[in-house]
Amino acid sequence: MSSLLKNRLQEERKQWRKDHPYGFFAKPEKSADGSLNLQSWTAGVPGKDNTIWENATYPLTITFPNDFPSKPPKVRLPAGFYHPNVYPSGTICLSILNEDQDWRPGINLKQILLGVQELLDTPNPDSPAQEPAWRAFGKDRALYEKKVIEQAKKYAKAG
């Protein structure tokens, strides 16, 4: 493993620990020996208030590849997540997570998660990743909103 990767992942943990946006969480997964695996995180992104995504926290998994930060992390929502720019597997089609588009090694976890939050309510119809949500978003907005609100209930914040 490269020193760059180690140093950077420690930095990500430290930065997040010291400062993260309200309503978000992000933590490395626990390994069998009780240590935390800094290459594999789980996180939660709250839907923005006053949008059809509100009152829910959407779970993400974030995997940092060995060549991070040259390469972006893989960020996934649950498989089958309903959103025009989310693949059936849950992989998110977001330009800042795309090495050939807007990924820069300086982009940190906070920016990524804020980017995902932003994408939720502002899908990009030019970059379809799944058919149902993309189709409904373009052609049957009422159906789209109904599905999104149903999904928000599924991921509703506890309490």
Place this chain on the structure above:
Amino acid sequence: MSRVEGLKCVLGDDTYRKIRNAKVLLVGAGGIGCELLKDLILLGYSEVHVVDLDTIDLSNLNRQFLFRHKDIKQPKASTAVNAVQSFNFFKTKLVPYQASIYETDLFPMSWFEQFDLIFNALDNIQARSYINKVALLLNKTVMESGTTGTNGQAQPTFPYHTECYDCLHRETPKTFPVCTIRSTPSQPVHCIHWAKSFLFTSLFSEDDEPVVQPEGKDTGELGTDNQQEIANLISENNELVELKRSIASEDFVDKVIAKVFTKDIENLLKISDLWKTRKQPTPLEYNNQIKEKVLKISKEEIGTGQREWTLEQNLKVFIDSTLALQKRIAIEKEIEFDKDDEDTLNFVASATNIRSHIFSIPLKAKFDIKSIAGNIIPAIATTNAIIAGFSALLSLKQFDESYENRIQNSKAVFTVSNSDKFVSPSMLQSPNPKCATCSAVRGVAHFDTSKTLNDLLGALQSTYGLDEEISLSLGSNLLYDIDFDDNVEKTLKEMGIVDGVLLNVADETDKYQSVKGGDLKLPDIKMAEKPPVEEKEENDQDDEEDGVELINDNDDDLLIVDVKEATSPDKRKAKAQDYDDTHVTKKPKTDSEIEIVE
């Protein structure tokens, strides 16, 4: 004049004497390695150890001049060593190893310590980077060399004094976004990635992580409430998984063609927004009539793949290679892509071209696809010989009187083909202060792994004046930070801090944030009798102590602890964990000093 007299004349008595006593390591016995081995014995080095894991391949013979046709499949290291015996005029002792340099059982840190110099003759970044770390740990000079086509470079690296291998930012190999590969290819290389990393991997390899992650693999995680939509969405991938299940069936290849070159393309066309600004793909037309015509194509017509194939010829190759792979997978269970494995290369080359045809992308000859898919950089014997020669010549400077002189007198040498001066020297660069590998301060200490994490924290704090806001991690595993103290009562051993692992200790207070360029100067101290952690432990010192290596990072007071087990000198032997940063050395107790270097 005898050869010895001649060599003395050339080198001077002093260098001659030193070189006749010098023991060096040569890592790699390939293109540069063969040349370098010849050069080193002709310079009269006393002892050369040669490490190479590879065996000789037909394709090596055009430039690795120590090998002959009869040597194919023989180990490179021992074959090279035997080949040079006929001109081993100065009776250089030669020791070959057919092994991976990463094997810490065979090559622990203590083994590297015996060498006066390390010559790298490697062809990959990973191994160079590994030797770089070894050199930084042991403070060894490395003679680095490398060539790409007519470009080459040779230079010594002096740990912490001149730039290290990792100081230069190295481009990682290009990968492409899933969207481009899966839906909207526009260059041959996109189709090659699709054929190699998606199609081939999905059908013939069990690899969980193909280079381009196909989406939709984890269908097991699906929620149940919107099953209907999901079923439709993931069908493309499910069909491929389904197809793989029928890999033994007779019409497998027809099914593959119908799905990936026709049906999937038709489905893509339905997403009309994709094609507003792009040329639409044309699904492959494939039926029994076309199939019959294709199957009639002869082997002669296909040829060796130097020139481009027509669409029909590509289909023929695709069918034949799929049938061959189908047969093999029944026995081999999974097959990895290998540019030298004709079946896998034919499959990838033909699939690439059929897809290129569909997307109106120029077709490529198999030969070209091979070099792209196999990431082949052409190797030229002449460049290797020139660069190896310079590496050997530059090594003579390493026998100059003082370390400062050696650095002063050393140069980097590089070749540039498109200038009127083919070979140019350049000054050695200073280390890059941002280099994550060498912009650090290191040292070695010892402790007992039955102590708890808390003991270690206390020791680090009291020794280095850190407060409790530090973090401890092994590789990318975090063991402790101020918000994660679950493990403090566990022993170091339980947390994996055992023989030879590198432990990072980072200050997280931002105290040193404003201090750049390693201004946190830990003095050049030697603490053989009082390693830092041992101070905390009163009476339980025994032979099973562990060494610590401390590294200070330029902006975060990062310490890396390399745990080393110390034993009595007669028990000099080592074992290790097998990852990148792991080193184990059982050192004689007298070696167990802390040395903190900038």
